Amino acid sequence: MFVLTAKISKPKLIAIGILLLVAIILLVMLASSDKSTPSNAPIGAANDDRVAYLATYGWSVSTTPTESQKVRIPDGTDNRIFARYNDLQISQGFDLSAYAGRDVMRYVYEILNYPEANAPVYATVLVADGKIIGGDVTNSAVDGVIHGFQKPSSVKAEVAPTEQTTVPQESSVPAE
Numbered sequence: 155m156f157v158l159t160a161k162i163s164k165p166k167l168i169a170i171g172i173l174l175l176v177a178i179i180l181l182v183m184l185a186s187s188d189k190s191t192p193s194n195a196p197i198g199a200a201n202d203d204r205v206a207y208l209a210t211y212g213w214s215v216s217t218t219p220t221e222s223q224k225v226r227i228p229d230g231t232d233n234r235i236f237a238r239y240n241d242l243q244i245s246q247g248f249d250l251s252a253y254a255g256r257d258v259m260r261y262v263y264e265i266l267n268y269p270e271a272n273a274p275v276y277a278t279v280l281v282a283d284g285k286i287i288g289g290d291v292t293n294s295a296v297d298g299v300i301h302g303f304q305k306p307s308s309v310k311a312e313v314a315p316t317e318q319t320t321v322p323q324e325s326s327v328p329a330e
Contacts, residue, residue, distance in 0.1 A: 199284035204261055207286055208277050211303045215263035215277055222261045225280075229255035239290075246302040248288040250280070258282040265291065269306060273298065 162170075197203045201218065208215050227250050228236040240250045259281045268275035273295035280288040292300045 195285035195287060197284065198279060198281040198286035201261075204279045204281070204286070205263070207279065208263065208265075208303070212267075212305050213265050213277055213291075213303070214267040215265055219261040220264050220276070222259065224257050225260045226257050227253040227255065242290060242300070242302055243288040246288075246304070250288050253282055253287060256282065258287065268293070271295070277303070 196207050198207060204219075205215055205217060236250075243250050261279045261281065263277045263279070265271075265275040265277050268291075271293065273293065275291065275293045275298070277291050278289045279286055289303065290300050291303060292298065
């Protein structure tokens with residue numbers, strides 16, 4: 155059997171202890187920091203930010219939301235409705251799966267310039283940590299559809315209406 159001993163002075167031992175403590179604190183801070191909101195996500199903390207974001211797509215909306223509420227992003231990966239809604243989000247550069255089980259803010263604005271609308275049309279903007287993380291445009295007409303923020307002439311992915319997409323009072327984020 156081989157035994158190795160080392161003599162370390164108290165100042166060196168204290169310095170090593172402090173370095174280890176700092177390293178542990180940094181690891182804990184990094185592990186607990188919220189990385190689910192991408193740093194390049196559009197700013198959406200203020201009402202003006204959200205209205206300006208919708209304007210980048212050519213939408214003229216009411217200056218104040220018709221509805222704002224906290225909603226929970228579904229936690230189940232086997233939820234077909236959520237998966238379909240998230241496919242729409244992915245098609246426009248968002249992904250709500252990183253927010254599964256989290257509460258986010260939902261702001262609904264009436265669109266004032268939707269082409270050939272025969273019923274109110276609403277833009278929903280989802281915000282987490284002051285950043286826009288997703289949303290949609292919902293035509294509340296009986297035959298209306300839900301689609302991404304792009305105007306209808308350039309919409310890439312349309313989703314057939316469901317019971318949860320035709321009623322703007324209900325959350326646009328489908329529940330489980």
